Amino acid sequence: MKVFGSSGTRGVVGEEFTPEFVSRVAAAAAATWDAERVALGRDTRTSGRTFADAAAAGITAAGVDVERLGVVPTPSLVRYCEVEAVPGVMITASHNPPEFNGVKLVGDDGIELPVGRLEAVEERLLSEGTTTVAWDRIGASRRIADANDDYVREMLDTVDRDAVADAGLTVALDPGHGAGALTSPEFFRELGCDVVTVNAQPDGHFPGRDPEPVEKNLADLKRLVAAADADVGIAHDGDADRAVFVDETGDYVEGDASLAALSAHHLGEGDTTVAAVNVSQRLVDVCEAAGANLELTPIGSTNIITRIKELWREGESVPVAGEGNGGVFFPDYRLVRDGAFIAAKFLELLAERDASVSEVVAPYEDYTNVRENLAYETDAQLNAMLEAAAAYAEAADAEPDTKDGYRLDYGDAWVLVRPSGTEPKVRVYAESADPERAATLAREAREALAAAKSGVEA
Missing domain, CATH: 3.40.120.10 (Alpha-D-Glucose-1,6-Bisphosphate, subunit A, domain 3)
Known part of the structure; x- marks a missing residue:
């Protein structure tokens, strides 16, 4: 077990x-x-x-x-x-x-x-x-009684408050009824932002949206950005350790794009960053341009944390790390994914560049990501899908990376199949500069798994 x-x-x-x-x-x-x-x-x-x-x-x-x-x-x-x-x-x-x-x-x-x-x-x-x-x-x-107050106060002392305040930013915030509703509205107002909110009442029924800040759950935030003429939309998950963004036009920003933008801002020659095996080509390109090293781990914050600590013991500098789901680490501050702090660093980037969100992430929007999930009900269904994934990878015209599931790199595109570590699902990821190529890779992998699952009774 x-x-x-x-x-x-x-x-x-x-x-x-x-x-x-x-x-x-x-x-x-x-x-x-x-x-x-x-x-x-x-x-x-x-x-x-x-x-x-x-x-x-x-x-x-x-x-x-x-x-x-x-x-x-x-x-x-x-x-x-x-x-x-x-x-x-x-x-x-x-x-x-x-x-x-x-x-x-x-x-x-x-x-x-x-x-x-x-x-x-x-x-x-x-x-x-x-x-x-x-x-x-x-x-x-x-x-x-005062843990949240102390948490907000420390972040305010760490972020460049003057730069953010001088930028005069309007922030549309969606804490998703989670714990961030108790801290993030105050934090961004104390940073000098004008803050408008949606789904900002703590409520464990999550009446406004599900806790995961993915695009399909952020329609309210998109509308709020447009209605308030906000400079940026920020969304958290249930425990506020992630931040994802909506740009000034109301368009969703891929987490891989915001991770790449933040990494490009903080990585230098000889630095190392850590990401999971579903890493985007965007971050690969950023590391090559900066002369930084990229270390891959199995998916999940636990694995990234473990590798960062190992790199520290080896004397490596790791100024930024994370995954393309909005979970970014700034280890020099604290080795934790912190949704409010991630968003504050993004606001600092907007202020320093004197640029809009769409301008900041524009260099990192060349690739299309496709993510699909196949739920299972029994271990037999899971095992059948994993056997199908192994056979699919073995037959592919690419060398599989089996660090966490099966990742196939084709040069112009990649596809990854792996079981979720948190839900009864097998996940399929694909990415390419060609949207049709990404969709085709994801569909072919998904069809192989679905066929295997259909042959096993629930």
Whole structure:
């Protein structure tokens, strides 16, 4: 049994994801850390309080005190863990639909646990040993009221407030009813922006849109940009560790394009950046132009974090890293994906260039991305699709990269097939400068997988 995927552990509430499971995960983490106290936060999901209570029960039953931060963005919890030198548990399913919830684990260095430490927690969780202490050693619980205030204040001290304020930007903000609704509106106003909002009421039912900030979910934000004549639209996911953008015309900006623009601004000769195996050609081109190195990992923030820490130990400079889903790291600030900080760095770029969003991302819009998902209900369906992916890759006129799934590079285009680390889906990615080429590669891979799945009963 594998508990932790590419970004913590997640599941459908009431099915595989239960209070008992969360309590056990939290207790195993607390016992593995050998900590005296643990910070605990959650996003806005309707199940969040229940699972935070379960996590608190597991932590205190393991003899560890718990400090309850309430509803916070993941980067707010991460900041608290670093400053207070305590590990943390975040109850969130990030971008997943409302029926999901999950757990992310953060070390006392303020960094989500790397692969090796997650494996230690998983081993403890799956062992027969107990993590419960005697009645007179049960941990205490207390509430922390100002974590979000401190998080916003620190970001304001880190960003070039004068440059952003002088640019006179109007920001249309869509926190998607998630935890960022409690912090991002204030943050951008304090930066000197005029801020208009949509879906900015914390609500775990997510009535305005699903938590994932993909184009199909951002119609309200696009309309708001147009209605307010905003300079930029910014959207977060459920725990506000991602930021995606809409330009001044109301057009969606591909996450790969914004990642490339930010990377081009921050990478220099000899620097290294880290991305996942679904990396866009845009970032490859940026690295070549800058004389920077590109390191690839399996998909997921955990894997990127692990590789960045390895590169640090080797003395490498990693000023920026991330994936094309809006999850960008600025490791010199903090090794966390932080939606508000990502957006602030993008605003700095607009201010420094004295340019519009469309002008800033224009050099990185030459390639077309296609992403498709195939859901499965049983392990048999998953195995059939993965066997089909292996056969498809073996027959292709390209050498497969099997670091995470099967990536086929054709020079002018690439396609990647891999199982999701957070949902019961197999994902197909394709990219090319020719839209038809990208669509064809994605369709051919998808058809091979769909045919295999159709031969297996649910």
